[in-house]
Amino acid sequence: MSQLAQLSEAEIEERFHIVSASAIQxxxxxxxxxxxxxxxxxxxxxxxxQTILLAVQADKDRLVFDCSGSPETNRRFLDSDHIVFMARPGGIQVHFSAAAAIDVNFEGAKAFAVKLPKTIARLQRREYFRIETPRIRPLELFARLPGDALFKCPLHDISVSGIGLSASSVPDGLAVGDVLQNCRLVLPEDPHDLLFSVTVRNIIELEARASVPQFRIGLQFNNLSTGDANRIQRYISRLEHERRELA
Structure with a gap:
């Protein structure tokens, strides 16, 4: 039995999220x-x-961080009203969200600042539980290949760190290291689509069955938001519960 399968939604929130202001700071x-x-x-x-955090200014309720090296990126960034920060210190995935950023001067140089987050999510490697998805009515990934062609493929497994695809062939030009933008995935009983980008981490040819080639394509989520990670965690927990009920 997985660790996630034993947790209620409230326990998931408690286990994976830091909400104490002092602990966050x-x-x-x-x-x-x-x-x-x-x-x-x-x-x-x-x-x-990519950025680094420069200062936690608790008296001003703000987090200061470095700008991008591109003026155009910085301009577009300041126009955004939703920001997601993600890192993997010591192999532990950490992410948090913020609203719009502002320009500030920090130690004589230009920087950005956002309000201190109200919550920080963290997930350790041992909790990256990967579960096989149903073979009947499988989940399907919809994505755009590097050449902008539409790509649709059934899932083999899913975790909060990424997904595995089952394919009879590998699309022309798809290679390890490619980034697929504008990906979409629909989770059962979830009213909203998951929208994200992924990086191709591995492409493995499996032993053919009945002379039909089989490939496994491993994709890693890029900067999955806290809310979307929670939705995947809940789907995994629900799927585990359903399978236990049928066992």
């Missing part, structure tokens, strides 16, 4: 001290850039 101050690299995602097109 302490954790962020540690990231500042260690100069931890964060990926920042923003905008409708889910643009990203």
């Amino acid at each position: 302490f954790m962020l101050a540690g990231f500042v001290r260690e100069r931890e690299s964060f990926s920042v995602q923003f905008g409708a097109n889910r643009e990203t850039f």
Whole structure:
């Protein structure tokens, strides 16, 4: 039995989220001290850039962080009203969200600032539980390939870190390291589609069955939001519960 399958939604919230203001400030101050690299995602097109946290200013209720090296990216970033920060310090996935950022001057240089987050989500490696998805009426990934062709493929498994696909062939030009933007996935009993980008981490040819080639394509989520990670966790928990009921 998985760890997630034993947790209620309230327990998931308690286990995976830090909500104490003092604990949040302490954790962020540690990231500042260690100069931890964060990926920042923003905008409708889910643009990203790398940054480091510069200061936790509790008296001003704000977190200061470095700008992008691109003036155009910085301009678009300031127009965004939803931002997601993500890092993996010590192999633990950490992410939190913020509203619009502002320009600030920090130690004589341009920087950005957002309000201190109300919650921080963290998930350890041992909790990246991967579960096989149903073979009957399988979940399907819809994505755009690097050449902009539409790609549809059934899932083999899912976790909060990524998904595995079952394919009879590999699309022309698809290679490890490619980033697929504008991906869409529908979870059963979830009213909203999951929208995200992924990076191709592996392409493995399996032993053919009845002379039919089989491939497994491993995809890693890029900057999955806290809310979307929670939705996947709940789907995994629900699927585990249903399978236990049928056992």
